[in-house]
Amino acid sequence: MGKQAIGAIAYNQFNRIDTLLYTLVYPQRPMVITKTIQLIHYDKLPAGQNATVVVMSYSGYDIEDALVLNKASIDRGFGRCQVFRKYTAEMQKYPNGRKDAIVPPMTDPQTGERIPKHAALDDDGLAIVGYKINSGEAMINKASPVDSMTTGIGGDRGPEDYRSAPTTYRIADPAYIDKVMISEIAGDRSIIKVQTRQTRRPELGDKFSSRHGQKGVVGIIVDQEDMPFSDTGLCPDIIMNPHGFPSRMTVGKLLECLTGKASIVHGRPSYGFGDAFRSHPVEEMSKVLVDHGFSWEGKDYFTSGLTGEPLEAYIFNGPIYYQRLKHMVQDKMHSRSRGPRAVLTRQPTEGRSREGGLRLGEMERDCLIAYGASQLLLERLMISSDGAEFDICQRCGLFGYKGYCQTCKSTKEVTQMTMPYAAKLLVQELISMNVGVRLQLEDEFPHPR
Numbered sequence: 001m002g003k004q005a006i007g008a009i010a011y012n013q014f015n016r017i018d019t020l021l022y023t024l025v026y027p028q029r030p031m032v033i034t035k036t037i038q039l040i041h042y043d044k045l046p047a048g049q050n051a052t053v054v055v056m057s058y059s060g061y062d063i064e065d066a067l068v069l070n071k072a073s074i075d076r077g078f079g080r081c082q083v084f085r086k087y088t089a090e091m092q093k094y095p096n097g098r099k100d101a102i103v104p105p106m107t108d109p110q111t112g113e114r115i116p117k118h119a120a121l122d123d124d125g126l127a128i129v130g131y132k133i134n135s136g137e138a139m140i141n142k143a144s145p146v147d148s149m150t151t152g153i154g155g156d157r158g159p160e161d162y163r164s165a166p167t168t169y170r171i172a173d174p175a176y177i178d179k180v181m182i183s184e185i186a187g188d189r190s191i192i193k194v195q196t197r198q199t200r201r202p203e204l205g206d207k208f209s210s211r212h213g214q215k216g217v218v219g220i221i222v223d224q225e226d227m228p229f230s231d232t233g234l235c236p237d238i239i240m241n242p243h244g245f246p247s248r249m250t251v252g253k254l255l256e257c258l259t260g261k262a263s264i265v266h267g268r269p270s271y272g273f274g275d276a277f278r279s280h281p282v283e284e285m286s287k288v289l290v291d292h293g294f295s296w297e298g299k300d301y302f303t304s305g306l307t308g309e310p311l312e313a314y315i316f317n318g319p320i321y322y323q324r325l326k327h328m329v330q331d332k333m334h335s336r337s338r339g340p341r342a343v344l345t346r347q348p349t350e351g352r353s354r355e356g357g358l359r360l361g362e363m364e365r366d367c368l369i370a371y372g373a374s375q376l377l378l379e380r381l382m383i384s385s386d387g388a389e390f391d392i393c394q395r396c397g398l399f400g401y402k403g404y405c406q407t408c409k410s411t412k413e414v415t416q417m418t419m420p421y422a423a424k425l426l427v428q429e430l431i432s433m434n435v436g437v438r439l440q441l442e443d444e445f446p447h448p449r
Contacts, residue, residue: 001209005323006081007047015387017195019178021084022326023379024049029322030211031260048211048323049078053257053315054236054302055245059220063179064292066219067208068239070227078237079202079324082252084178084195089140089167091190096160097259098145102126102192105141120169120177122151127177127194138166139194173198173330205329208238210320212250216240217329228302228311232445236317252276253320258298259286261318265292334358346386346421385422415441 013023013315029043030275031050036308037043051073062068075078093099102125105118108138118141120133133139142160142355143162168173175196185191202218229235245254256274262285263272273279286296295298334352348357360380367375392398393405394413404411412427417439427437 001211001213001323001325002047004327005047005209006326007323008045010045012058012316017086017181017193019086023082023084024324025080031263031269031319032256032321034275035278035293036271036275042389044417048321049268050319051078051237052234052305053317053320055242055323056228056302057238057241057243058239059227061220062239062241063219063243064169065214065216065241065244067216069202069218069221070235070237071221072224072235072257073237073353074108074221079206079208079322080217081200083198085171085175085198086173087139087167087194087196089142089192092184093187093189094145094148095156095231096148097152098193100114100144100146103141103143103162103164105138115155115267117168126180126192127175129180131177132174132179133169133196135172135349136172137167138168139177139196140167140192142166142192169196182283200326203329205333207325207327208323209323210253210256212253212256212324214240214244214248214253215325215402216244219387223278224305226305228305228315229315230300230302233299234300235318238320251285254316254317255289257278257316257318257320258282258289261285261294261298261402262288264319265294329362341386345425346388348385357434358367369447382418382420387418388421388424389418391415392417392439392441394441397440399427407448417441 004322007024007027009021009023010016013021024047026049026082027046028049029046030037030048033043033341049369051301058068070078091100091102102143104123104125105114105121105174107114108204111236117138118133119134120127120137120139121251122128123139127133127139142165144165146159146161146163174196177194178197179193179195181193181195183191183193202221204218206218207215208218223234227235227239244250252274259272259274261279263269266288290296295314298318299316302311302315303309304311334356335353336348336357339355339357340349341347348361352357365377365381368380390404391399391405391414393408393410394415395410396405396407398405400406400414405414427439
């Protein structure tokens with residue numbers, strides 16, 4: 001998961017302004033390393049933390065690779081990261097000599113205070129560094145001239161007015177203004193960059209992974225007093241379900257755990273090679289553990305934090321290097337009841353960024369057909385999507401308007417019908433290509449004869 005892990009990216013990471021930057025607040029060097037890690041100096045810019053992992057089943061919230069996290073570990077900074085985003089505004093110059101301007105924030109004429117949209121702006125029209133900015137608030141109060149095309153020669157001169165064109169913060173979760181930078185670019189134009197900062201602690205649904213591809217999301221965050229603890233008082237940061245091992249055969253993770261444990265108890269980082277070429281044999285690691293009063297197989301006596309009784313088996317545990325991945329539930333969570341629609345088809349828009357709908361696709365439709373849920377199909381595919389009322393002439397089968405058929409020049413047999421707007425669009429496009437489409441209507445509940 002190397003390319004998705006959050007960590008330190010460079011020594012100058014807080015001096016630069018990247019489009020999107022994820023950094024770990026407390027990165028740690030890995031306990032168990034390889035020769036490659038030494039060669040590329042990965043331990044100088046690490047992307048993870050050494051977590052104390054206990055391999056056991058706990059609570060049912062750890063099925064399908066989900067992880068159980070210790071709340072106290074998160075409080076102490078485990079997995080905490082920062083997200084930096086860049087917003088830019090370019091100050092254009094136009095051929096007629098006019099140019100964009102930064103204008104001061106607007107004030108409410110009655111109260112004399114700034115309008116809510118400009119609450120984050122300083123007197124110069126730029127965001128205040130350190131201000132907590134919310135969705136919908138302006139960061140750069142740019143204004144563009146209404147007249148940008150006239151020559152300015154003789155009578156060819158437009159209005160002097162400016163229209164507001166601010167750069168607005170649009171993300172639902174608030175952030176802090178971290179930096180504001182003004183710079184010059186080619187063509188004697190200036191550019192303004194604003195960097196925002198969010199500090200995020202791990203929450204349900206955030207993704208973690210060890211260096212063996214054992215990835216999983218946080219299933220539950222448990223108070224430390226409810227976590228199992230060893231007879232030495234050790235409490236795990238992460239509880240991992242043992243069902244992740246047999247089919248995946250990630251034996252390297254078990255060896256990393258054992259090697260890391262031996263390195264810690266002996267205080268020798270030189271033990272910490274975990275690759276297949278120069279790793280220390282299991283027998284040697286086990287001997288070190290036994291010499292320091294631990295079990296040779298890395299297991300310990302654990303007590304349940306819920307009942308206070310000893311667990312029925314000795315539990316395998318030790319340090320494993322875990323990476324926090326950039327996939328966070330805060331960036332992916334999406335729902336919608338009502339919202340914007342596409343202009344052409346009148347169907348809900350697509351995608352989280354456009355407040356889109358949740359698509360019921362062809363395969364979901366097939367399941368509903370197989371189940372026989374006809375009214376649910378009608379609701380999802382028409383009523384909740386693009387259902388619309390249309391006038392249809394029963395004599396000629398073409399569309400009418402306001403109860404009148406243009407073709408038959410009559411209102412006699414025009415009836416109303418609900419159908420998808422996209423279907424009406426298809427009929428009209430076919431007619432525009434000289435393909436005649438006639439709609440034949442039947443009574444939904446015909447009279448018995």
